[in-house]
Amino acid sequence: MDLWLIGIGTGNPAHITLEAQRALRDAAVILVPRKGPDKSDLAGIRHRIIADAGATAQVVEFDYPTRDPAIPYKDRVRAWHDDIARRWQAAIAGASSNGPIALLVWGDPSLYDSTLRIATRLTPAPRLRVLPGITALQALTAAHGLTFNTLAGAVTVTTGRRLREFGWPKGAETAVVMLDGKCSFQTLDRDDLMIWWGAYLGMEEELLDHGPLSEAGPRIVEARAQARADHGWIMDTYLLRPKGAE
Incomplete structure (x- = not known):
């Protein structure tokens, strides 16, 4: 077969x-x-x-x-x-x-x-x-006009569950988080992070937000909950890295 x-x-x-x-x-x-x-x-x-x-x-x-x-x-x-x-x-x-x-x-x-x-x-x-198909990683960075990695920097692709359990990935300058139904970025005790978020990437319903995590995070939590209520489902992902990283 x-x-x-x-x-x-x-x-x-x-x-x-x-x-x-x-x-x-x-x-x-x-x-x-x-x-x-x-x-x-x-x-x-x-x-x-x-x-x-x-x-x-x-x-x-x-x-x-x-x-x-x-x-x-x-x-x-x-x-x-x-x-x-x-x-x-x-x-x-x-x-x-x-x-x-x-x-x-x-x-x-x-x-x-x-x-x-x-x-x-x-x-x-x-x-x-x-x-192979277009990944959420490609769709997210393209939608935001963003490079996947910092200059010579390491990237960790992880899940919301692991972010909640283990915190910021060791050695990573950039973290991309997938499969996160609980907005696990809320558990990070850091005030230097930027977030780039996208839902329904590539679709007519596409939603995007970015900014300092302390400011954009609450907006994303609210937008995500509303979108899930509106559509009955949501697929989203986000990228985190420190402010000012090249």
């Missing part, structure tokens, strides 16, 4: 690479996850990308499971991945077409995404092909 994991960027169909478009046209089956009615526009974007590519593959939708909050985090995520793999397996088994199977992955399959880990759970083991 050939399984193609296709990065589709951060929500802007124009970010799809020519290679990804060709793969969608060559695929026999395309899997599209459904994440509930409050996130139906995510499936809608995937369908638009498929149509824009001129793909004629059989499209098979499947429902995403939810995580069990009652069990420890890593165990919870592993159980969730097992459930997702079972749903992939069922969706693939129910397809009427034979040939390469494509799965559209938000952002890039290699960056803080578990699609590759889930794929290893399939039986038989698939022959994987990974097509």
Whole structure:
């Protein structure tokens, strides 16, 4: 079985690479996850990308499971991945077409995404092909006209959970934080930091803010909560570095 994991960027169909478009046209089956009615526009974007590519593959939708909050985090995520793999397996088994199977992955399959880990759970083991997409890191820095790193400086890409637990990453001049539903920048006891934040990057709904963390942080917390209430979901990320860093 050939399984193609296709990065589709951060929500802007124009970010799809020519290679990804060709793969969608060559695929026999395309899997599209459904994440509930409050996130139906995510499936809608995937369908638009498929149509824009001129793909004629059989499209098979499947429902995403939810995580069990009652069990420890890593165990919870592993159980969730097992459930997702079972749903992939069922969706693939129910397809009427034979040939390469494509799965559209938000952002890039290699960056803080578990699609590759889930794929290893399939039986038989698939022959994987990974097509990179525009990452949230690229979309964020481009939206703000910002360099990813300071001059010869180190960058740490981390998560909100680790920022809360361990604080500022050791040795980093720049920290990029992903998967942060709790605005963990609020836990940093530093008055020298700047923040560049973006949500719905590349989409019509894109939201941006930046400035000294002490000033922009409260605005971001408020804007994030309002956007989540308005849309039912949010994807965002942010970059932090000391004021005056080159």
